[in-house]
Amino acid sequence: MASTSVSRTVPASPDRVWNLIGGFDALPDWLPCIPASTPLEGGRVRRLTNPDGEVIIERLLDFNEAERHYSYAILQAPFPVEGYVSTLRVHAVPGRDDIAEVQWSGRFAPDNATDDEVVALFTGIYRDGLDALHQALSA
Incomplete structure (x- = not known):
């Protein structure tokens, strides 16, 4: 099993951040690489689409x-x-109510790839996502 974790301080209270990102179907609200999300099974599953039209299904x-x-x-x-x-x-x-730390972490087993390749892939996705969140909260 490989894993990675990225943290980022963002310019908003924890409640404001959670209100933006805490909905399981909320990725399109702050993550530009996911322009569409469709809730399924009463919201327990989401069907995401990336800009290339590829589908990602998550539970x-x-x-x-x-x-x-x-x-x-x-x-x-x-x-x-x-x-x-x-x-x-x-x-x-x-001691701060005007900022929050957001952590995005994952663990996974490579499939036809190396540990280093998949760690780099998801570290990049998480980093870019948290950068986009920072920008959304700064606007």
Whole structure:
């Protein structure tokens, strides 16, 4: 199993950040590489489409509103991994109510790729996503 994690401080309160990213179907609201998301199975599954029209299907595994995090698994995607599970989490920054730390982490087994290749792939996706979140909250 390979894994990666990226954290980024963003210019908004933890509640404001969670209100933007905490909905399982909310990726298009802040992540430019996912322009479309369709909720399925009562919102427990999301069907995402990337700009190339490729489909990614993910299932919500765990959701905690009070602690501001959710975990999900990829069921179908054009990525060279299997057993992918990821968590998106919003942390308060002690002594500050105007910023939050967002952590996006995942673990997965490479499939026809090396550990280094898939770690680099998802580290880039998480980093670019959190940069986009920072920009969305700065606007």
